[in-house]
Amino acid sequence: MRRHSVLRVLYELLSSMRFAISLLVVLAIASIIGTVLKQNEPYSNYVFELGPFWAVFFEILGLYDVYHSTWFLFILGFVVVSTAFCIYRHLPGILRDMRSYRDSASLKSLRAMAHHAEFPVSGAMEPIKARILASLQGSGYQVKVLQREDGLMFAAKRGSKHKLGYLLAHSSIVLCGLGFMLDGNPVLRWQQLFGTKVAETRDLPQSKIPAASRLAPNNLAFRGNVTVPTNAEVDVIFINSGSGYFVQELPFSIKLNKFQVEHYSTGQPKLFASDITVTEKATGKLTKATVSVNHPLVVNGIAIYQASFGDGGSKLELMAWNLFDPAARPHLVNTTSLNSQPYQIGKDKYTLELGEFRPFNIETMDEAKAVNKEGITGILADVRSVKAERRTRNMGPSIQFKLRDTQGQAREFLNYMSPAQLDGRFYLLSGVRTEVAQPFGFVRWPLDESMKIDGFMRLRAVMLDAAAYPEIARRAGVKARAGGAISASSAADFERSVVWVLQRFAEGGFAELDRFLKAKVPEDKRKTVAETYIKILQGAAAEALALADERAELPFRPLDEDRSRFLMDGLVAISASFDYGVPVYLQPVGFEEVKASGLQLTREPGKSLIYLAALMMICGVFCMFYIRESRIWLHLTTERALLAISSNRRNSELDREFEKYRTGLAKVLDAASAQE
Amino acid sequence: MQQDSSTTLDVGVEAQGWSIRASDIVFGLLVLVVMVLAWQKLGTKMDYYEQAILLGSGIAVVAFGCFWRPARQFMVVCGLLALGATQLYQGDLARAGQVFWLKYLLASQSAVMWMCVLFVLATLLYWLGLATRSATADLVGTGLTWSAAAAALVAKLVRWYESYLIGADVGHIPVSNLYEVFILFCLITALMYLYYEQKFATRRMGAFVLPIITAAVGFILWYSFDRRAHEIQPLIPALQSWWMKIHVPANFVGYGAFSLAAMLGVAQLLVSRGILASRLPSYDLLGEVMYRAIAVGFLFFTIATVLGAMWAADAWGGYWSWDPKETWALIVWLNYAVWLHLRLVKGWRGNVLAWWAVLGLLVTTFAFLGVNMFLSGLHSYGTL
Numbered sequence A: 001m002r003r004h005s006v007l008r009v010l011y012e013l014l015s016s017m018r019f020a021i022s023l024l025v026v027l028a029i030a031s032i033i034g035t036v037l038k039q040n041e042p043y044s045n046y047v048f049e050l051g052p053f054w055a056v057f058f059e060i061l062g063l064y065d066v067y068h069s070t071w072f073l074f075i076l077g078f079v080v081v082s083t084a085f086c087i088y089r090h091l092p093g094i095l096r097d098m099r100s101y102r103d104s105a106s107l108k109s110l111r112a113m114a115h116h117a118e119f120p121v122s123g124a125m126e127p128i129k130a131r132i133l134a135s136l137q138g139s140g141y142q143v144k145v146l147q148r149e150d151g152l153m154f155a156a157k158r159g160s161k162h163k164l165g166y167l168l169a170h171s172s173i174v175l176c177g178l179g180f181m182l183d184g185n186p187v188l189r190w191q192q193l194f195g196t197k198v199a200e201t202r203d204l205p206q207s208k209i210p211a212a213s214r215l216a217p218n219n220l221a222f223r224g225n226v227t228v229p230t231n232a233e234v235d236v237i238f239i240n241s242g243s244g245y246f247v248q249e250l251p252f253s254i255k256l257n258k259f260q261v262e263h264y265s266t267g268q269p270k271l272f273a274s275d276i277t278v279t280e281k282a283t284g285k286l287t288k289a290t291v292s293v294n295h296p297l298v299v300n301g302i303a304i305y306q307a308s309f310g311d312g313g314s315k316l317e318l319m320a321w322n323l324f325d326p327a328a329r330p331h332l333v334n335t336t337s338l339n340s341q342p343y344q345i346g347k348d349k350y351t352l353e354l355g356e357f358r359p360f361n362i363e364t365m366d367e368a369k370a371v372n373k374e375g376i377t378g379i380l381a382d383v384r385s386v387k388a389e390r391r392t393r394n395m396g397p398s399i400q401f402k403l404r405d406t407q408g409q410a411r412e413f414l415n416y417m418s419p420a421q422l423d424g425r426f427y428l429l430s431g432v433r434t435e436v437a438q439p440f441g442f443v444r445w446p447l448d449e450s451m452k453i454d455g456f457m458r459l460r461a462v463m464l465d466a467a468a469y470p471e472i473a474r475r476a477g478v479k480a481r482a483g484g485a486i487s488a489s490s491a492a493d494f495e496r497s498v499v500w501v502l503q504r505f506a507e508g509g510f511a512e513l514d515r516f517l518k519a520k521v522p523e524d525k526r527k528t529v530a531e532t533y534i535k536i537l538q539g540a541a542a543e544a545l546a547l548a549d550e551r552a553e554l555p556f557r558p559l560d561e562d563r564s565r566f567l568m569d570g571l572v573a574i575s576a577s578f579d580y581g582v583p584v585y586l587q588p589v590g591f592e593e594v595k596a597s598g599l600q601l602t603r604e605p606g607k608s609l610i611y612l613a614a615l616m617m618i619c620g621v622f623c624m625f626y627i628r629e630s631r632i633w634l635h636l637t638t639e640r641a642l643l644a645i646s647s648n649r650r651n652s653e654l655d656r657e658f659e660k661y662r663t664g665l666a667k668v669l670d671a672a673s674a675q676e
Numbered sequence B: 001m002q003q004d005s006s007t008t009l010d011v012g013v014e015a016q017g018w019s020i021r022a023s024d025i026v027f028g029l030l031v032l033v034v035m036v037l038a039w040q041k042l043g044t045k046m047d048y049y050e051q052a053i054l055l056g057s058g059i060a061v062v063a064f065g066c067f068w069r070p071a072r073q074f075m076v077v078c079g080l081l082a083l084g085a086t087q088l089y090q091g092d093l094a095r096a097g098q099v100f101w102l103k104y105l106l107a108s109q110s111a112v113m114w115m116c117v118l119f120v121l122a123t124l125l126y127w128l129g130l131a132t133r134s135a136t137a138d139l140v141g142t143g144l145t146w147s148a149a150a151a152a153l154v155a156k157l158v159r160w161y162e163s164y165l166i167g168a169d170v171g172h173i174p175v176s177n178l179y180e181v182f183i184l185f186c187l188i189t190a191l192m193y194l195y196y197e198q199k200f201a202t203r204r205m206g207a208f209v210l211p212i213i214t215a216a217v218g219f220i221l222w223y224s225f226d227r228r229a230h231e232i233q234p235l236i237p238a239l240q241s242w243w244m245k246i247h248v249p250a251n252f253v254g255y256g257a258f259s260l261a262a263m264l265g266v267a268q269l270l271v272s273r274g275i276l277a278s279r280l281p282s283y284d285l286l287g288e289v290m291y292r293a294i295a296v297g298f299l300f301f302t303i304a305t306v307l308g309a310m311w312a313a314d315a316w317g318g319y320w321s322w323d324p325k326e327t328w329a330l331i332v333w334l335n336y337a338v339w340l341h342l343r344l345v346k347g348w349r350g351n352v353l354a355w356w357a358v359l360g361l362l363v364t365t366f367a368f369l370g371v372n373m374f375l376s377g378l379h380s381y382g383t384l
């Protein structure tokens, strides 16, 4: 008995409007959390942002995957259960109400209604009755006429579909709940709970992944991704689950024949599409199709989407330039992106970990304010034109890679293949960083007059070649004397200074000279001394450049503006190479691109339920808002008529309708009495 | 005669519901002719969905014209102006800055600037009408609002055409970015307001509804002067879908309606404190219009969310991904679902609901703008 009443109270609560409203508010608030906190990030990011304590706390609350956390699903479940109970509770009443005309309503209850009126009646009854009936039916009422003991009752109703609306909209929520639950794969959740299926967290080759982390092709519902390189074939996808993943086996295999990318003339992407061949395992049936964004392919109830794209392991040719050994010749390294291989520079052993190769890098240029025209008319002309200026440029192919030393320390590089124009000169750019989270710092290798890096490398070789210093110093001395900058007697000192400056520079670039200045020269003299060093260095470098050209058996070129800038850039680049971190620059010189397509595959058996529910919701909401339910009672005796109107909405429309019928009825009765 | 008219109960009161008039048929035929011409010219370039949308929008235009008759003249005038603009262009976008009528009136950006000016003027006149109880000022305010709405619709139509002049592959319906949908927002909110103004025979709500449109106008101006957002950009792959054509406008009926309701909520709150009470419509009338706006908004927002889910199922591989925009749409939807329950089921009236509608605007604005600015997700289209 007691138990029964507890259940009763629970049922009352769950099916109550107040509870439902509170639930909806709670659901709305809970949903906000997941939009504010980025979801499903790597755990380390959270630790970084929140600190170790709060990171753990938030994890316990399940805030990193709110929408799949138990408590959130609980709230959703409650909404569904509560709505279901609500329907269950109201259904009998609604059905009764939809059928009933309430023709047994007592006169007392009619008179208690806000909208009622009474009229005296005289004259013939038959025409009155006929007119009332015709009029009510004419305005869409269903009418029941009942001869009661106390008189004739016209009970009319209209808009019963309003209640149907309630049923549709609210059942829709229950149906949505079911569909959602189905697509959340309860079977897998159950198996995970009992440990028969466990998400894999290690980075293993696909074939080595144990059975407990593999899902059979008949799995109820899933959503996962796979990357397919051109001409490769896959028959599994990967499903993220918490911090691990499952391997989902597919009932078919997918081969990527070609991945296409197209761009608009402005540089924005226009098309991403994969030409694929799907082979069904059971029947061997082949389906060739092109999958693109917004145009998925459905095979066996599994939808295949274009999700992303990238490098699929392109063949690369890298020219390796040793930065510090002047005697070393450059050599070609043939390799493949997304790969890793041992790599030796001199005696030092490294691992070369190649990342992604990108065939083009579209960059948005700095907000092109410069395009804005001056003055008010200019600005107006500017906002009048809808044609966009081109504000992107293609930086050309790039390769990202890491060089890891035997201690496990790695530096990451981003090297571009095409010359980049900066401040009117051309360079090869090489980005370097030590932490993944850092932005790349760029070294600019200057290009010579034939747009090659060789000129710089020759200069560098001479500048770092101690054996060449005496010759450089001698030539610099000759020049200085010819220009009258030094006297014959100080020539030896001058040459020593040149050698000395070159030696310092070869040890650590400008930074080394600066270090020496700071350590040895009094502060008030530093500026003048520094200027002298720079002058000496420039003069020496000019000789070095000429010497380098001679060694390469190139014709003599005077030191013009162009060459001076090249020289300066060269010194800056040599200086920067001391911070480069590795003694080698890997210059991309050739590639054979292999694209890969990122596909997403889903099986969502609940989708059709959801769509049905959506249709029901729309129809239901429409019925509830735009079908006004109203009832009219007209009780007629030979002496008087009693009119009453009610509606599920009390608003001005009801007032108007009441007014309409009141005056109408008065006229009908007047006419009847006048005819008499 | 006298007798005949008294044979029904509902004499003397206008027939409610839909009834067809001769002018409806003329309008219907006109739309039919336009559709046939459009079909002949473009039918082969459209896929089935787009053909269906063309058919559907023809039906929708006729239905809308019958539902609210002043909209017919409005649509015809705007249609003719836009048509005129396309003729003036002669297929050359550069003529926007050379031909007088394009340069000063009909090029989409000129029309947008007119729209901005007219909305601001309309706001001022409605307030003048409210302050001086001048029916003339109110009337002018209405006229200006109609003109501003016309400028907005012409701007949309012409911009659509201009996008194809930039490049055949660039052309698309102008509902693809924040700038374009803000104009849509102004248009829809203004038309909804004009509808209620007529239906409830009061121009005084304008002083409250127009400011929210003016706020949007302010945003549009900043966005184009400072950010050059008015430039037509081609569609990224994720947006190349016919779903966009229906999903976005449906959403903006919702946003427009909710904004309108919030502004009426403000008016209602003022009236409840006796401020401007003698100049504004009654407390109950404001409440009722507010309810109606939220009801329409809710219906369209439901439709828009469903369409969004179906689009997502095509584009992102799932009908619901808990992307911030989706989630905020759900929050907005839940918010108004609760509001409607309170009013309809619990029978609430009064200031709490008015406050709720006002706060609802914050929620709606966040879903509309805040998500784009502060949260990242699939809707931000940063990558593919």
Ligand code: HEM
Pocket: A015, A016, A017, A020, A021, A023, A024, A079, A080, A082, A083, A086, A090, A163, A166, A169, A170, A173, A621, A624, A625, A648, B337, B340, B341, B344, B345
């Ligand atoms: C969660 C549990 C829910 C319960 C217990 C509940 C209960 C009710 C009840 C009792 C009514 C009155 C029906 C009538 O007689 O007209 C109603 C109406 C309504 N419900 Fe719910 N509801 C729930 C959820 C929802 C949700 C999630 C929505 C979302 C759209 C919703 C939308 C509506 C609407 C729009 C009406 C208006 C009815 C009218 O026009 O009179 N309900 N609800």
